[in-house]
Amino acid sequence: MEFVNTYLDALAAADTEKILSLFADDAVVVSPLYGELPAAEFYPALFADSASAKLTLRSVMRGETATGTPTVAFWFDFDWVLRDGAAAPFEVVDIAELDASGRISRLHIIYDTVTVRPAFDKATVR
Numbered sequence: 001m002e003f004v005n006t007y008l009d010a011l012a013a014a015d016t017e018k019i020l021s022l023f024a025d026d027a028v029v030v031s032p033l034y035g036e037l038p039a040a041e042f043y044p045a046l047f048a049d050s051a052s053a054k055l056t057l058r059s060v061m062r063g064e065t066a067t068g069t070p071t072v073a074f075w076f077d078f079d080w081v082l083r084d085g086a087a088a089p090f091e092v093v094d095i096a097e098l099d100a101s102g103r104i105s106r107l108h109i110i111y112d113t114v115t116v117r118p119a120f121d122k123a124t125v126r
Contacts, residue, residue: 003102004074007094008055014047024103031109033120039107049124054079058091069105070098080116082123088116 003022010019020039029042037045056077063071073095080088092111099105113120 003104004057004060004072008057008074008076012053012055014050014053016043016047019043022104023107024099024101024105027103027105027107029107029109032111032113033117039104049083049120051081051083051085053081065097072096072098078111082119084123086119086123088119088123090116 007019007022009015010022020043023039027039028036029039030036031042034042034045056079058075058077061073061075063073065071073093075091075093078090078092080090082088090111090113092109095108095110096104097106097108
């Protein structure tokens with residue numbers, strides 16, 4: 001799907017406006033490191049914590065929830081560099097629930113934080 005490439009390009013470029021254009025106005029992101037946040041809050045926080053990111057798409061899968069909501073899952077490598085220069089790479093699957101207009105209403109980000117969390121906690125003292 002074209003929006004997956006647009007999403008990954010915007011994520012790599014830390015382009016908040018471009019990435020949020022893919023989301024419904026009241027969209028929510030559920031992240032292992034940031035918790036559940038409105039998309040409009042999640043991406044500025046993520047980009048503030050990032051020095052750079054290189055993304056490599058592995059696969060795109062389409063389906064629907066048990067209630068019939070269309071979904072798109074995309075599996076990719078996220079070679080993340082935190083704002084303090086620490087490398088924090090991980091493999092991730094994002095599952096996007098889509099609204100009737102094809103915009104993301106809810107995004108579930110799924111990955112193991114065991115190797116990422118120590119670097120993230122050090123770089124993002126909150």
